[in-house]
Amino acid sequence: MAKELIIKDLHVNVDDKEIIKGVNLTIRQGEVHAIMGPNGSGKSTLSNTIMGHPRYTVTSGDIIFDGESIVGLSADRRARRGLFLAFQYPMAVPGVSVSNFLRTALTNIRKGDVTQEIKPQNLDVQGDRPLYEKETTKAKVGGDGANIDRKKKEMLIKPAEFRKILNEKLALLQMDSKYTKRYLNDGFSGGEKKRLEVLQMAVLSPKIAFLDEPDSGLDIDAIKVVGSGVQALKGPEMGIVIITHQQRILTYLKPDFVHVMMQGLVVKEGGPELADQIEEGGYAWIREEFGLQVTAEEEREEVELNVN
Structure with missing residues (x-):
């Protein structure tokens, strides 16, 4: 229904x-x-x-x-x-890639809030991966001292699953994948x-x-x-x-x-x-x-x- x-x-x-x-x-x-x-x-x-x-x-x-x-x-x-x-x-959010933002947002929608707030200082922009996805078991996220533990890190949608979803939607909308490597709305035209x-x-x-x-x-x-x-x-x-x-x-x-x-x-x-x-x-x-x-x-x- x-x-x-x-x-x-x-x-x-x-x-x-x-x-x-x-x-x-x-x-x-x-x-x-x-x-x-x-x-x-x-x-x-x-x-x-x-x-x-x-x-x-x-x-x-x-x-x-x-x-x-x-x-x-x-x-x-x-x-x-x-x-x-x-x-x-x-x-615009300089320092946060489109793909990183979308993956985190999709995780939050599906599984609950795994990050306090998406901010450039909370992300590994060099490797396009959130800090809480790295080898360390905990990483500070947000300005209130909240930590992401291993359990919450494991909740993040797996890279292969996310790439499949993202590529399907890019194809549907006839959008180039290069789009997702840019920082969120940073320097984007209207x-x-x-x-x-x-x-x-x-x-x-x-x-x-x-x-x-x-x-x-x-x-x-x-x-x-x-x-x-x-x-x-x-x-x-x-x-x-x-x-x-x-x-x-x-x-x-x-x-x-x-x-x-x-x-x-x-x-x-x-x-x-x-x-x-x-x-x-x-x-x-x-x-x-x-x-x-x-x-x-x-x-x-x-x-x-x-x-x-």
């Missing part, structure tokens, strides 16, 4: 200001959803809240995944349950960062994956590459949620459902044709239909849509 993520009458505050004002949404494995809306509508706040970002406070409502409320769970525990968020602005987020999604194989503005700042060729990569991962085991304010990426990744957010609410829902209508006419007609006043941020966004 497909796992469900159910958002029930969700209200969320950020710094004591209500941003999400009663969102209801159901997402199942195997479905592709697009959450659209102008800047400031609450799209990214919704995804960050679902993933457990501590800045976002759920004041009422619920987030239910696989039949259980996850509102009280930390972000890492939500990730282990099968949720994933690709960030709009991924951070398109490369977005492709890496898709590779992470492929390796971790979440039940429900959120991609926050995967087309942000990309030219049309890069959007095609990223959109086609996500399309390649589409299947019955993964629900995909694309958060975007423009329709372009949806040319390469057709959604089953489109939800339009404005001013903290889902105001309109439909199929892929709704995204086409937004591309053609912007958001003004939806705002007019529901009697919503345009905000200054939305007005700037409307101009950008019409120019592009």
Whole structure:
């Protein structure tokens, strides 16, 4: 049976200001959803809240995944349950290779937290191997004095198993293996960062994956590459949620459902044709239909849509 993520009458505050004002949404494995809306509508706040970002406070409502409320769970525990968020602005981590990061992340998702935190000083960047994988039985990881003992070292996914998984996903996404030897997002172009987020999604194989503005700042060729990569991962085991304010990426990744957010609410829902209508006419007609006043941020966004 497909796992469900159910958002029930969700209200969320950020710094004591209500941003999400009663969102209801159901997402199942195997479905592709697009959450659209102008800047400031609450799209990214919704995804960050679902993933457990501590800045976002759920004041009422619920987030239910696989039949259980996850509102009280930390972000890492939500990730282990099968949720994933690709960030709009991924951070660079010099000194940590992509392959090292992915192997550690996959281990943490599958087997529990074997490292306190991935930091360059905790890794053997020369040999592209974590210190706790070396011959010593213990190595300090993180800044709190925590140690990784032999038992936890043995929990790390074996190199051969990881290489097999990684090579399969690289082939699926038509990515060069040289990509994984570079440091995490260090010197990456915007398109490369977005492709890496898709590779992470492929390796971790979440039940429900959120991609926050995967087309942000990309030219049309890069959007095609990223959109086609996500399309390649589409299947019955993964629900995909694309958060975007423009329709372009949806040319390469057709959604089953489109939800339009404005001013903290889902105001309109439909199929892929709704995204086409937004591309053609912007958001003004939806705002007019529901009697919503345009905000200054939305007005700037409307101009950008019409120019592009």
